[in-house]
Amino acid sequence: MSNFGFGFHGNNDDDDDDRADRNNGGDNNDPFGFGANPFGFLFGGQQPGQGGQNGAQGPGIGDILGQFGAMLSGFGRDMNSPDAQGPVNYALAGRIARQQITGAAARTPSSHDSQAVAESVRLVELWLDEATVLPAGATGSVAFSAEKWLEETMPRWRRIIDPLASKLGDATLEGLPEEARAQLGPMSGMLSQINGMNFGMQLGHALGELAKEVAMSTQWGIPLADSTVAAVATSRLDDLSKKLGVERRETLIYLAAREAAHLRLFQHVPWLVERLILDVEEFATGLALDNSALEEATREFNPEMMGDPQKMQEMMESLQNQDLAPKIVSSTDHARIRLETSLSLVEGWVDYVVGEALGTRFPATASIQAAWSVFRDSDQPGMAVLARTVGINLAAPKANQAAELWSRLTFAVGKERRDAVWNHPDFLPIDADLDAPAEFIDSILGEQESGDFDPIGEIEKLERELNKGDGDEGPGTGDEDTDEGTA
Template sequence: MSNQGFGFTPGGDDDDDDRREGGNPFGFFGFPMGGFGAAGGKGGQPDLGELLNQFGQMLSGMGRQMGESEGGVNLAVAERMARRALGEPEPVRDSERTALTDALRLVELWLDDATALPAGANRAEGWTPVQWLEHTLPTWRRLVEPVARRMSDASLEGMPAEARRMMGPMLGMMNQMNSMNFGVQLGQALAELAGSALTGSDLGLPLSATGAAVLLPRTLGEAAEALELPAREMIVHATAREAAHQRLYEKVPWLAERMISSVEEYAAGLTMDYSHIEAASREFDVEALQDPARLQEALGKLQGMDLTPRVGSANEHARTRLETLLALVEGWVDVVVGEALGERLPGAAQLDEAWRRRRATAGAEQALKKATGIDLAAPKTAEAAELWRRLGTAVGVARRDAVWDHPDFLPVAEDLDSPAGFIDSVLGGGADDDFDPIAELEEQLRRERAEGDERDRGGRTGRSGEDPGEDAAGSGEDAAD
């Protein structure tokens, strides 16, 4: 998978350099106050028909929709757009629910041999794409809202002060239109995600808090047909992945919050740089407007330039943290499911490979990135899987899984490239010792408290040693008087 963090557009080999140097990851913010850049035509150029269609949708019922706008993204518009695109899918049949329940019972037994984490799902649920949308919208709001709000604010901050004063009365309306535009594009992206989702945790995030192993049986059936594999094998494999995710989410309650807070922290530091646009405008010769040939030449130069604001963040470490967490989650699931299914499922190897390809090329995730600026890619999942595999070999399954007990004990980004040091740190207590990271942390805090108490006692003892002498001297003087 290409090394892309959330919020950065796909492309050639220069993508990673572009994001470090301030390339604009937010395709829809093609204009200072937000535009309609998510629509694309041939050669990556905007599709005029689609732009006009979006604009018409925004104008339709403008008053009602603006009244629904809250914050940076109009979620009501997003939901309506997604529902319209998804239509009315057929409900999940009872026989499909029964198959999912049977599959969950089976894979939970197999997962018990591959991980020390207990079962996290209390039931299996079969969803339609519309149900997936309904249950995951609250989480999407938390992920998207801080990015949308900060981008709208940064757009205003980047405008000249005089322009802001001139626009004063219109700023509120423009913010609402930005919120609606964001909602339109988010709705389109979520429709694609819902239409291609196989489980409730395809993206490595616990998108719903139902306590169930969530699967979409119709989409799974279509995927099995495309791979020319029995539908039952696809269901068992997907259920194993979903059940493994649920074990992790249940055992590690801080994990989801840490992922979402990473997006919020990254968004808080977003900035927009218009300097290259201003430089281009200064080079534009006003006299060229009088000469058609010179005007055509000038427009040709502008057409080849990137006139979108350059977006960066003062909190790049938050993006790295999210990438690393997603890679660790997906890598751990890859290893655990691979060990659990092993020789038990004939098509397991083919399904593992198909899942890796899907993760690397999924178009729905790219649609989400284009619409919201959030890329949930985990570029180093293979490296994370290798780390978990080697760690399990070195210390055993129980000590491997105990690493999830506290975020401070997890591998960091550098450990994915060079896991030997991290494995040695886990081995540090000796191969025969029980590894309890929480106990070690508590012991460290206890020692620090004890040292602090000792310093406090020493200070009090020193002062009390001085006070009696002073008091005695004072008493003597009083007596003499």
């Protein structure tokens, strides 16, 4: 990973085979090059573009062995990679994700693209100065490609995904019958590797979808790239211009404004990023797999049915349209709610601040904001794939309510006091405040009316008093014992 963020270092580290696959229009769902079903040839299925030997419809034994050998070679390379260790095979995840990046998303931005981003960022920084007291946080700017986004964000994805995948891997083993677990013995390590491959394949598809959807590095309310560079995917401008209903130049300025606003928040609220990631880790501690759908569907199964083809067919037909996959559940759902609230507060703050910065300059600001809200809430399938894979969703479900809260708070106490709410996590609104913000706003008004209220000082004072009380308890008890003994 670059020390300077997006776009400031050499070529990507994927191999020539991956590039060739994408350039030849490889199947996005086929990481190993065998069509939708990599094992189809074992059951007599014909692979696309193959006529087999002697003009036969199915592949010959040479084709089968060649394909199987190539598949094992791909698996072997990913299994032996340093990125294959741990709960997720990131070597496989990265390769699958890169293979999905085709078309406009695969285009490398030009120097003209980066220049356009730089000019837009410089412009919106001036406008944002009027909308927030938080100073500029971006130290540079660049246009980036989907593949560059994958490279720069993978370290933080590891931090987010590892605890989730690790817990789900444990849940998979715990779901096995006790007798089966006892018999696994030394094979448990192999099963962990298989789980890692499984998570790697699923995560690769999710990240590939997200890479094609990403428009800026802070799009999901968390800086996935550990960088202070404002980065915009110029390949997304044409598509997003249609969704937002404005020209390409206006779309670029809007994205640059959102990116720059995010970086102001993340750079000048030092506890925020770690708080978001800790919420993910706490959520992971309670993850489990719910197999009740499969158990319910197979409850009526009777071994005697195996001898009755008609009953077996009826049972298979009844199961065909049911979703029997295990559901990811968590006993620490409060962490998920806190994460969603924090993400909503971030996105809502950015919505409001950007709206204030652009409102008098762009007549279409209100319609752009509304269209972006629809895009964020319902037009990002990659985030839904990620949620199905590891149970976490970085969406901000109450961003609109949060934007309304920040708007009302600004009207009530001004932008200086509004932005001071970010000084400490305990000052932030909670989930209930987003639905009914009046009480929260009244509390801020009450603090402001007191004039000399210093929230940080009050917290430090309380901590000193508590520490002093703890320190006095021991000696006080000892003196009392001494007095009683003397008496």
